[in-house]
Amino acid sequence: MPNQVIVNSPSIVHESVHRIIQVYQNYHSTGEDPKPKILDRHLIGLTTNQICYLTLKHNSDKLKEIRYSTEELMIFPAGINHWASWKNSTGIFLSIDNKLFDSYAQKLLDGQTFQLISHLKMRDNFLRELIGAIALVSKKSSEIDDLYLESLFSTLSLHLISNYTEKKTINKSNYGGLAPHKLSIVIDYIKSNLNEKITIATLANLLALSEYHFIRCFKESTGISPYQYILKERLKKAVEMIKKTDENLAHISLICGFSSQSQMSVMLKKHFNLIPKDLRDS
Secondary structure (H helix, E strand, C coil), rough: CCEEEEEEECCCCCCCCHHHEEEEEEEEEEEECCEEEECCCEEEEEECEEEEEEEEEECCCCEEEEEEEEECCEEEECCEEEEEEEEEEEEEEEEEEEEHHHHHHHHHHCCCCCCCCCCCEEEEEHHHHHHHHHHHHHCCCHHHHHHHHHHHHHHHHHEEEEEEEEHCCCCCCCCCCHHHHHHHHHHHHHHHHCCCCCCHHHHHHHHHCCCCHHHHHHHHHHHHCHHHHHHHHHHHHHHHHHCCCEEEEEEEEHHHHCCCCCHHHHHHHHHHHHCCCHHHHH
């Protein structure tokens, strides 16, 4: 069904992630698969126009015609025998390498296994928002956007496993926060490396935790996600340097880990409703 690749997500967690997920966009597309085939990737679709039609032969099912309205979703797992034709299809589609996705998800979940199941038509507000955010952030290339995309992909993985698998494998028990000395290790690393690319994988490895456990424990300890904490520290340092030094703004933005002076200014405006000139003049 997807017919136009708009972006391959950048490498954001480890070397294989950029191959895990591709984002596609259809605009009033009409067509059909040449012949039935076994899907070799997971496919998740979100319709974004008022009405579109899909004629589908999925697994051993008989031919079905499905009418979709706006913001409806579909999940087609890899390994399913699949054929489709579509009319007036406008939407966002995530094509996910199933083997790399499974490997990544097992790292998040300490080796637990699962299997996605088909959903031909459904609504899920949280999944809809995730797909939209992934499509939007994937178009960008700054380090902060990469870190945000990493967090989104982890959340997508956990949401799919928690809600759309034959066997739910997520341990719902409360893991608690990080021990104070472990939290100090992470915070010291973040503050010492604000000018570098900081990934969830790197932070989790400092404590020998899975990324999933690390994200949960860090948020339990600090009240915010690692991504939010890193951004907060970068903005805090930028404000301090702008107010207390004569360094030019472009240099300050690089020291604080922003991709450009423009990005730093946008973040200051968004979070503090201030521009660098306001800080310099204060």
